[in-house]
């Protein structure tokens with residue numbers, strides 16, 4: 001994995017479909033970010049999913065995966081519901097619009113494939129992510145007590161396509 005910080009050319013991030021060769025970088029970001037990270041096999045399972053996208057930055061050492069989003073469609077009584085399952089940006093790359101960019105691309109992918117409703121779960125204490133989701137039209141629908149293994153509640157947030 002490349003550890004060199006992004007250089008000035010980072011202003012031009014690319015969002016693209018994940019490739020198998022990216023999975024180790026994705027997994028390492030996941031491990032560095034979440035207390036209960038997804039196992040590597042979970043990323044392998046979603047590898048062909050069109051809503052599994054990575055944000056790539058050009059660095060002095062070459063292209064670097066700075067973040068990723070995993071989103072898919074679930075059939076639900078005759079219509080497909082979008083689900084944003086995972087979203088993370090490497091800590092040193094945050095606050096520069098990459099989370100927003102990834103989420104926007106994932107929502108566009110889901111909605112282009114027919115999702116009129118998209119949901120997600122987020123830790124009740126995750127103010128940054130909650131602000132990001134609200135900004136993209138997600139509204140808090142309900143709270144799932146002790147959803148996470150450490151006992152924290154999840155907010156279920158839902159976005160209806162406008």
Ligand SMILES: CC(C)(COP(=O)(O)OP(=O)(O)OC[C@H]1O[C@@H](n2cnc3c(N)ncnc32)[C@H](O)[C@@H]1OP(=O)(O)O)[C@@H](O)C(=O)NCCC(=O)NCCS
Nearest residue numbers: 033087088089094095096097098099100122128129131132
């Ligand atoms: C949530 C996360 C993906 C945001 O990525 P990012 O690249 O830093 O986000 P952006 O720079 O695109 O910021 C977009 C918006 O998110 C919100 N936001 C992001 N980080 C925030 C923070 N620390 N505090 C408050 N708001 C924050 C703001 O509304 C921000 O918009 P603004 O810059 O206009 O104020 C990133 O912080 C992350 O990987 N966190 C750890 C993993 C995680 O919590 N994932 C979500 C799981 S549900």
